[in-house]
Amino acid sequence: MTEPEHAVEQARAAAATMRAQGAYRADRPTKPADADPLENLFEWAMIDPDLREVRSTRKLGAPVTMLKLGLVRLLNQYHAELISQQTRFNVHVLGHVRRLETRIEELERKVGAQEQTRPDE
Amino acid sequence: MRVHQLLSGAGPHDAITSEAVSFRARFHAWGWDGKDYAVHVAPGLNGHIRMLKRFKPKPEDILLIHHSAGAPRLRELLALPNRKLLLYHNVTPAHWFWEHAPNVAVQCAVGREQLPALVRSVEVAAADSAFNASELETLGATRTAVIPLLVDYGRLGPPAPAHPPPPTPPTVLFVGRLSPHKHQDAVIQAFAHYRRERAADARLILVGDPISSRYLEFLRNLADTLAPGAVTIESGLSDAELGDRYRAAHVFLCLSGHEGFCIPVLEAFSQDVPVIARPAGAIPETTGDAAVLVEDSDLAVVSELIHLVVTDADLRAELRRRGQERLKLYSPDRVADRLREAVQATAATPSRW
Numbered sequence: 001m002t003e004p005e006h007a008v009e010q011a012r013a014a015a016a017t018m019r020a021q022g023a024y025r026a027d028r029p030t031k032p033a034d035a036d037p038l039e040n041l042f043e044w045a046m047i048d049p050d051l052r053e054v055r056s057t058r059k060l061g062a063p064v065t066m067l068k069l070g071l072v073r074l075l076n077q078y079h080a081e082l083i084s085q086q087t088r089f090n091v092h093v094l095g096h097v098r099r100l101e102t103r104i105e106e107l108e109r110k111v112g113a114q115e116q117t118r119p120d121e
Numbered sequence: 122m123r124v125h126q127l128l129s130g131a132g133p134h135d136a137i138t139s140e141a142v143s144f145r146a147r148f149h150a151w152g153w154d155g156k157d158y159a160v161h162v163a164p165g166l167n168g169h170i171r172m173l174k175r176f177k178p179k180p181e182d183i184l185l186i187h188h189s190a191g192a193p194r195l196r197e198l199l200a201l202p203n204r205k206l207l208l209y210h211n212v213t214p215a216h217w218f219w220e221h222a223p224n225v226a227v228q229c230a231v232g233r234e235q236l237p238a239l240v241r242s243v244e245v246a247a248a249d250s251a252f253n254a255s256e257l258e259t260l261g262a263t264r265t266a267v268i269p270l271l272v273d274y275g276r277l278g279p280p281a282p283a284h285p286p287p288p289t290p291p292t293v294l295f296v297g298r299l300s301p302h303k304h305q306d307a308v309i310q311a312f313a314h315y316r317r318e319r320a321a322d323a324r325l326i327l328v329g330d331p332i333s334s335r336y337l338e339f340l341r342n343l344a345d346t347l348a349p350g351a352v353t354i355e356s357g358l359s360d361a362e363l364g365d366r367y368r369a370a371h372v373f374l375c376l377s378g379h380e381g382f383c384i385p386v387l388e389a390f391s392q393d394v395p396v397i398a399r400p401a402g403a404i405p406e407t408t409g410d411a412a413v414l415v416e417d418s419d420l421a422v423v424s425e426l427i428h429l430v431v432t433d434a435d436l437r438a439e440l441r442r443r444g445q446e447r448l449k450l451y452s453p454d455r456v457a458d459r460l461r462e463a464v465q466a467t468a469a470t471p472s473r474w
Binding site: 001002003004005007008010011012014015018019023024044050052053055058059 | 219333335338357412415417419422423428430435436439443
């Protein structure tokens, strides 16, 4: 019998043996490269509500979902105005953040260069 | 004594709402009065849980604040002169949700921001695990109590007989909100390995309400790509249906990246289902030595563990025995004793006001 304390060890050995025999080759999960945080922010800055979330979670809620979707359609002009104003704000803030980041990088480069040229005290 | 419970949200499949209802039954049995309120109340719960805007306590009433997400108008509540007991259920860090459910991320970010003020304003701070209590201590709570979640495991029905094991095909189960921090995507990937290398007829059942439609679609697409036709995703099950899913399972696989308690592993113990889990958050504390805990990111190891647990009858029997032992620590009467002590300690503490 395998004791629970030894199960992981045994599974590791079995996985290594199986791999040596050619198993576990396909579909090995790969970690996606981390996205640039600012790129993520730019994607999120464009307000784009997902209409799949406009729904009823009640049993037999289909008519309620239809009603909600109808209301969204009726208010389309208002939402378009709201979304455009919010997106305008987000994009401008992010542009400002990007310019500040560039300035900070430049300043850090300058300070670094000055420290390198300063004679030892 | 009058004890009011305050929740940020109340829903029919929500563990904290169920706990509040169980607490109320205990309070009633102890002769304590009071009502339960939430900021958001799902349809169908009206009557059991009232809207917070109707909340008007008397100064001597005790407030039991369940904290699990951002709550509007919290400052108003904390300014009340009543003695307060905080029960912290953990707030999942917001970074798990920004991509798939920004509204939930906002609630979690706010919930974490509110925690220091809560800790400062209550007479007694409690949490449902030592892991959660340690977060409160980091924020300056000096006296914390641990009150595990009060859950009626009997509602799922009796476990299936140990012999014979559930009929084939091998069935892997995970129960929990379909959410990025629960890593159902990793469960699907590990299961796909297991199915391809060890049991071509195996099936995976995922039970839980999706955090958003787009995350549900993401999981469905992943399942269709890696294990077409072998993965079932279900939500809104009754207790009897949930009990059936546990009884049909050969193994419960939890690869969550963050857990403040994790009721489903205890439900699995109650139904004699062996548990394999990642030791994240409060999981090691909840399972003790009754689960196989695996840290490996290599899902081939997880797949081999599933195979081992499904095929080794003695290992299964030992895990079942330990699971039943572990469950005794979380018996409703034991939890109720701790709850009573914490409420009485709150009542005995002079008000901060």
